[in-house]
Amino acid sequence: MKLPRRFFQPLATGAPAPFRELPVRLERMIHFVPPHNDKVRARVPELAGTVDVVLGNLEDAVPADQKEAARKGFVAMAQATDFAATGTGLWTRINALNSPWILDDLFTIVAEVGSKLDVVMVPKVEGPWDIHYIDQLLAQLEARHGVTKPILVHAILETAEGVANVDAIASASPRMHGMSLGPADLAASRGMKTTRVGGGHPDYRVIADPAGDAPRASAQQDLWHYTIARMVDACMANGIKAFYGPFGDFSDGDACEAQFRNAFLMGCAGAWTLHPSQVAIAKRVFAPDPAEVAFAARIVEAMPDGTGAVMLDGKMQDDATWKQAKVIVDLAKLVAAKDPELAAVYKLG
Ligand SMILES: CCC(=O)SCCNC(=O)CCNC(=O)[C@H](O)C(C)(C)COP(=O)(O)OP(=O)(O)OC[C@H]1O[C@@H](n2cnc3c(N)ncnc32)[C@H](O)[C@@H]1OP(=O)(O)O
Ligand SMILES: O=CC(=O)O
Numbered sequence: 609m610k611l612p613r614r615f616f617q618p619l620a621t622g623a624p625a626p627f628r629e630l631p632v633r634l635e636r637m638i639h640f641v642p643p644h645n646d647k648v649r650a651r652v653p654e655l656a657g658t659v660d661v662v663l664g665n666l667e668d669a670v671p672a673d674q675k676e677a678a679r680k681g682f683v684a685m686a687q688a689t690d691f692a693a694t695g696t697g698l699w700t701r702i703n704a705l706n707s708p709w710i711l712d713d714l715f716t717i718v719a720e721v722g723s724k725l726d727v728v729m730v731p732k733v734e735g736p737w738d739i740h741y742i743d744q745l746l747a748q749l750e751a752r753h754g755v756t757k758p759i760l761v762h763a764i765l766e767t768a769e770g771v772a773n774v775d776a777i778a779s780a781s782p783r784m785h786g787m788s789l790g791p792a793d794l795a796a797s798r799g800m801k802t803t804r805v806g807g808g809h810p811d812y813r814v815i816a817d818p819a820g821d822a823p824r825a826s827a828q829q830d831l832w833h834y835t836i837a838r839m840v841d842a843c844m845a846n847g848i849k850a851f852y853g854p855f856g857d858f859s860d861g862d863a864c865e866a867q868f869r870n871a872f873l874m875g876c877a878g879a880w881t882l883h884p885s886q887v888a889i890a891k892r893v894f895a896p897d898p899a900e901v902a903f904a905a906r907i908v909e910a911m912p913d914g915t916g917a918v919m920l921d922g923k924m925q926d927d928a929t930w931k932q933a934k935v936i937v938d939l940a941k942l943v944a945a946k947d948p949e950l951a952a953v954y955k956l957g
């Protein structure tokens with residue numbers, strides 16, 4: 609492990625110094641674009657103003673014979689739109705570290721559009737050694753190509769080994785932006801018996817004890833609770849952000865919304881959107897409920913210095929509920945700064 613003094617030093621001569629704190633950004637959805645698909649790519653300029661992050665995906669879902677087209681398409685879409693002008697993040701998901709494509713992905717993208725790129729999403733991260741490799745390589749490429757803003761790294765938590773090492777991954781580098789749960793690859797890696805991308809399974813349930821001849825109640829359980837909780841703790845303990853990943857059934861908006869909302873309530877900042885229909889769901893879910901915001905604002909107002917104990921509507925408030933209220937009010941302010949409709953509803957000063 610690196611000595612604390614050296615943690616924030618650039619890893620290559622001429623590379624920018626890492627951020628001490630993550631830039632504060634609203635990232636309710638990471639919207640996936642297949643850059644080899646000319647039709648979808650053509651929609652990116654219009655899309656950029658409507659989502660918080662546009663991600664050009666180079667990994668899974670891009671056929672092997674289209675990898676080069678996807679890389680070129682990503683460079684073209686990055687050059688064609690001024691993402692910073694609308695406060696939209698520009699990310700790419702590169703191919704896995706053991707694939708034949710990753711070096712060309714990083715060499716091409718940092719050379720061509722490194723200064724426009726906010727975050728590189730790295731799939732199938734198994735442990736801190738994967739982050740160290742990417743960290744060093746990015747520093748060398750930033751130095752070579754005169755990139756002055758550090759490119760951040762976002763890991764996908766999608767292997768059993770990655771989950772076993774989640775804390776070490778979260779603290780591996782000051783370049784870490786956050787982590788996303790990848791339920792599809794994780795299910796395969798764990799030997800789960802599913803064929804879905806996120807969500808529940810009708811057979812994963814608990815059943816009530818028998819009570820005479822009455823039918824026994826049973827309820828579906830959450831397959832992802834344990835992993836999301838581990839990921840959120842690892843991320844928040846290290847000052848980085850946790851995200852739910854993909855939800856594959858585009859026809860089931862209710863289930864997508866429930867999956868996103870559970871992640872939001874447990875501490876996630878956002879989720880992936882793979883289809884335009886999921887963008888509105890993410891906007892609805894990853895912004896606090898106006899009634900919660902109003903109550904949180906009352907708590908903050910009732911305890912100006914955040915200490916002591918007061919009663920509001922029969923409920924005790926103290927330093928700890930003040931901190932919860934701050935989380936909600938701060939997020940509402942971030943959302944309001946980007947969304948005039950919600951700003952009008954939240955009415956925050
Ligand atoms: C499972 C683990 C993972 O790794 S998940 C991440 C990897 N997967 C992805 O990135 C998939 C991203 N999504 C897509 O490529 C498309 O949505 C796929 C799945 C191919 C479906 O597209 P399609 O058959 O055109 O759907 P559709 O007819 O319902 O589309 C309606 C209109 O919306 C467009 N659209 C579709 N997807 C996107 C998108 N991601 N971003 C922006 N636009 C999109 C379609 O082109 C279509 O447009 P139009 O109405 O015909 O003009
Ligand atoms: O990459 C995402 C996943 O669910 O796998």
Ligand SMILES: [Mg+2]
Nearest residue numbers: 668766790793
């Ligand atoms: Mg995956």
